[in-house]
Amino acid sequence: MQAEQTETDSAQDLLARIAQGETAALERFYDQYHARVYAFALSRLGNTADAADILNEVMLEVWRHANRFEGRSRPLTWVLGIAHHKAIDQLRRRKEPHVDVDEVDIPDDVPTAADALAGLEDAERVRQCVEKLSAAHRLVVHLAFYDDLSYPEIAVLADCPVGTVKTRMFHARQLLKRCLAGWTKISGQHRP
Amino acid sequence: MSEPKHPEDLLPWYVNGTLAPEELRQVEAHLGACAHCRKEVALLKGLRERIRQAGAEAGPGALARQRLLRDIRKPARNRRPVWFPTVAIAATLVIALQAAIIASLWQSPSGTIVPLGSVPPQEAVLQVRFAPGATEAQIRAAIGEVHGRFVDGPGALGVYRIRLEGLGRDQREQIDRQVAWLRQQSPVIAHVEYE
Numbered sequence: 001m002q003a004e005q006t007e008t009d010s011a012q013d014l015l016a017r018i019a020q021g022e023t024a025a026l027e028r029f030y031d032q033y034h035a036r037v038y039a040f041a042l043s044r045l046g047n048t049a050d051a052a053d054i055l056n057e058v059m060l061e062v063w064r065h066a067n068r069f070e071g072r073s074r075p076l077t078w079v080l081g082i083a084h085h086k087a088i089d090q091l092r093r094r095k096e097p098h099v100d101v102d103e104v105d106i107p108d109d110v111p112t113a114a115d116a117l118a119g120l121e122d123a124e125r126v127r128q129c130v131e132k133l134s135a136a137h138r139l140v141v142h143l144a145f146y147d148d149l150s151y152p153e154i155a156v157l158a159d160c161p162v163g164t165v166k167t168r169m170f171h172a173r174q175l176l177k178r179c180l181a182g183w184t185k186i187s188g189q190h191r192p
Numbered sequence: 193m194s195e196p197k198h199p200e201d202l203l204p205w206y207v208n209g210t211l212a213p214e215e216l217r218q219v220e221a222h223l224g225a226c227a228h229c230r231k232e233v234a235l236l237k238g239l240r241e242r243i244r245q246a247g248a249e250a251g252p253g254a255l256a257r258q259r260l261l262r263d264i265r266k267p268a269r270n271r272r273p274v275w276f277p278t279v280a281i282a283a284t285l286v287i288a289l290q291a292a293i294i295a296s297l298w299q300s301p302s303g304t305i306v307p308l309g310s311v312p313p314q315e316a317v318l319q320v321r322f323a324p325g326a327t328e329a330q331i332r333a334a335i336g337e338v339h340g341r342f343v344d345g346p347g348a349l350g351v352y353r354i355r356l357e358g359l360g361r362d363q364r365e366q367i368d369r370q371v372a373w374l375r376q377q378s379p380v381i382a383h384v385e386y387e
Contacts, residue, residue, distance in 0.1 A: 039247040052252045059260045113231035120238040145240040146247045150210035166201040
């Protein structure tokens, strides 16, 4: 927790320097956050070229508008919020639905955690199971497990109530368990 | 006596270490007495580890940083100087020239140059980034093996678009096989995705 606070302080300092036009500060900020932003965009868009574009746009926005960071959230949450909105814009341009619907059939029968654990041994299987999730479920899973965001932070970023975040995570876990246990076929169907 | 309620909805955030102190105490007390939830936690920890591994393996490449540093030197869109249109036209011409040169480098054996961006939507296209040390011969061999044809690129980040000859988008099994094979060619292929 202390390391996280130090990282936040350091990033806030960097943002203040970026707002003054200091390129070296932007480079350090980039080093600190580019992997998170890129992985987030890749998770949302499923395409490396688009993810790289989003990363570039987000960092340009940080460069031009660092003074808009008000310190009400962690810099990570702020920067992922920018990426989230840019990803939605990108999906709009592709004419794909950007509204994260929860209208996915959630089966009642779910394998045990022990049955699903075996599926974790195959990294490719895990990747395919995560990719099969709906955009709304994948977003929550990514932010919780890759970015270690709390559920209130995810609720702010995804612009939904905390109860919705918990429900989406619960349903995502059920679907992932079924997939990891081999109860559902991995079609390999490309997103979305 | 009724069974205590499992704090299922808090377990993912117990695993990522972001629960509030009171919630943390509640979950820890429950886990001490509940084998079911301990197994759930084991599964969630494993899942988190796999997702973090996958994220760490994917990266935008060194060129992304150069692209950003180049772009921050450009004036913002709403502050374009009066000479901007001239420079933009010149830049477009340079890009078009580069594209033509690259297309000629990847000429097919029959001598036909495939125009950029001409891939019909029903054809299978991959996005590929090559390893920095890959030689042209290695690249040709790898792409030839999957009957690939360069149709676009490189993008700003060195991403090429490659069409899989004779495969349609509906032939996912064969496409996945080709993608899996390319992913194994790590000395040559840095990254490959089905578009």
